[in-house]
Amino acid sequence: MKISIIGGGYVGLVSAVCFADMGHFVTCIENDHKKYTLLQSKEVPFFEPELSEKLSHVYDAKRLSISPSFTPDDFNSDVIILAVGTPMSDSGEADMSYLFNAVSEIIAAAKTTDFDSVVLTTKSTVPVGTGRKIKELVQEAQLSDKILVASNPEFLREGSAVYDFFHPDRIIIGTDSTTVFEIFKQLYKGLHKDTRPIAHVSLETAELSKYASNTFLATKISFINELALLCDKVGADIKETAKLMGMDGRIGKYFLNPSPGYGGSCFPKDTHALQYIGKNQDVNLNVVNAAIHANNQQIHYCFTQLKTLLNGSAQGNTVTILGTSFKPNTDDIRESASLKLIDLLLSDGAKIQFTDPKAIDNTMDLYGNKVTPFSSTYDAAENSDAIVLMTE
Template identity: 40%
Template sequence: MKIAIVGTGYVGLVTGTCFAEVGIDVTCIDIDQKKIDNLHQGILPIYEPGLEEMVSRNVEKGRLQFSTNLAEAIQDCDVAFIAVGTPPGEDGSADLKYVLAVARGIGENMKSYGVIVTKSTVPVGTAAKVRAEIEQALAKRGADIEFDVASNPEFLKEGAAIDDFLKPDRIVVGVASERAEEVMRRLYKPFLLNGHPIIFMDIPSAEMTKYAANSMLATKISFMNDVANLCEIMGADVNKVRQGIGSDARIGTKFIYPGIGYGGSCFPKDVKALIKTAQENGYKMQVLQAVESVNEQQKSVLFDKVSRHFGGELRGLKMAVWGLSFKPKTDDMREAPSLVIIEKLLAAGCTVTAYDPVAMPEARHSLGDSIVYAKDEFAALIDADALLVVTEWPDFRAPNFEVVARLMKQKVIFDGRNIYEASELKELGFAYHCIGVRTEHREPLNDSITANKVSAAS
């Protein structure tokens, strides 16, 4: 088969490379000439473990090509995937201008039957808009060419995307014809040989499945963070609570780890988009609105702990930050909790020295020179008044705490990912704060009481 992938971002590049890995002829297309030139030189626009080697291998074998020429790539193409960005607008809705622009380009250049597949995360009803754009472009040409539109949402976890694609939990495909189903079944046949399921459904259901899946996972995260905050107030240990509820097969152990909020390119954008879609159709997603609210509040929890520990006197203190990306094994800084935390530290008068194994170049786009970027995790600790663990990279999970203690000015750790043992650190003389476990004296509802007093006084 011959396929085209339009868009060489995270989804497009991983998708195209993994299809090439099983022997399919793939052309990845992008309008950014510099990005295509870099890909020809083996320079990838994203970090994903194992991807660079796989791209190189398939380019060498001639199965993976890169181009800016959509018209050429679409010729005699069996399947064309639209994998361009759908950035959120100010109101939270997904911006479809890039998706629809690609659809027009396909309609202006296709020569024979093909299946046009939306791989980008798009709202319900987008496939119909894609079909309309292609039909209008064909009509302007006076061309009578049959085609099908399909929806094939991606379920890739950053940091594990290659395994997710090659060994999928499920493959979801929305189609509107038997012919399109047959083409997509043939395309995915190499991935079905080991029993991985392919689920065919109508197109609107496929489009909704992606949003519903990410929103469900985001809900689990926000729920656990909400519980963690209450545990801390009440003197319970959220780590034990997590073990207790995670042993229930109906709940499971995944996505119930307390922390400092979710980020990245998917959960924040998809939750907002689903809320907006509901609003546009006269419905209110009350649970998801709460999920989003809890997540935004959770990104400030670690800073609040820092402020309480130092009595609100932060000016002139040096803070070491371990981890900048929103999760390990990626350089993605989109909606990363680190950005909120660092912004608050700087506004409070702190200096910040940070280290991340791969995300520091990307972090510079957002933070510039407002912080110091350390050469390694230990260099970040020199003369630090506190360490904030923001991303749970494997590098940070078992450091030599005796070295950590010698390097720091004050032995204080704020663990935003609950990766350390409080008892071990306290034995070494550290003040240790984590999420969902009371490690400091707190008066229940103290903040609310203070707020009420201020209100009454005014």
């Protein structure tokens, strides 16, 4: 099949490369000039295990091409996938400007192009109602019989994204049309036919299921983090407690690691977006609100503990931070708990030394000369008053 993917980031590029690896012919559209140029020379603009080798392979096999913009030729694709960012805005709401800019671009091009029909699907995480809104825009442009709107939320995890793409727990397709669902079955043929269930649901259910999953996992993390605070007070061991909880099949052992709080490009923004959706619908999501609140508090607890060890203040101390990405095997530092700690330490007058296996460049882009990078853990630790292990 032919696929066009808009956005060559963590989700778009991984999907493009993996669909091409499955035998499809994929165009990945990336409008950031720097990323586009890197991709053209077969370089992945970020770190993700296995991706570089696979990119090279599908590129040489001529099943992947990179484009700087959407063109009328993309209407020859069976499916156009929207994989642009939907970051958190100041109000907590998802910023949908990238997505609707891309949709406008597609509709404008469709008005002047002759083509049969194409499925247009979101893979980006989008608020409930986005698919309906795209449908309305398509309808207003009198393109309803040509552009068939769907939702196909993505669940891959950075750090194991290629593996996750090929081993999804489920594939979710939100569409009103059985024809569109059949097209997706073809698209994912080979992945779902053995053990991976493929679910046909409404646009709204597909969109909400993504937020529901991420927020539930975030809630599990916040729950165990709050219990960790209690364990410190009563002398219980949080790791043993979590292990014993996880042995209960109804609870499960995952996402019960006490930590300085969840971070990354998804959980913080998705929990806030769901909170915002609830507010808009006059539904009080008390559990979601509490999970967010607990997460915001967590890093302050770590900071206070650290200051106590430094006799009350970080002022004048050199602190080494080991790990700045939000989790292992990625260079993504978006909303990393490590950065929150660095900010608190800097504002308290500490000097920061750090290292990270993959994220030194991204961290330096953010902080410049406010922090000192080291490529070796031992060098980073030298002459410091405190070493904070911020890796998983």
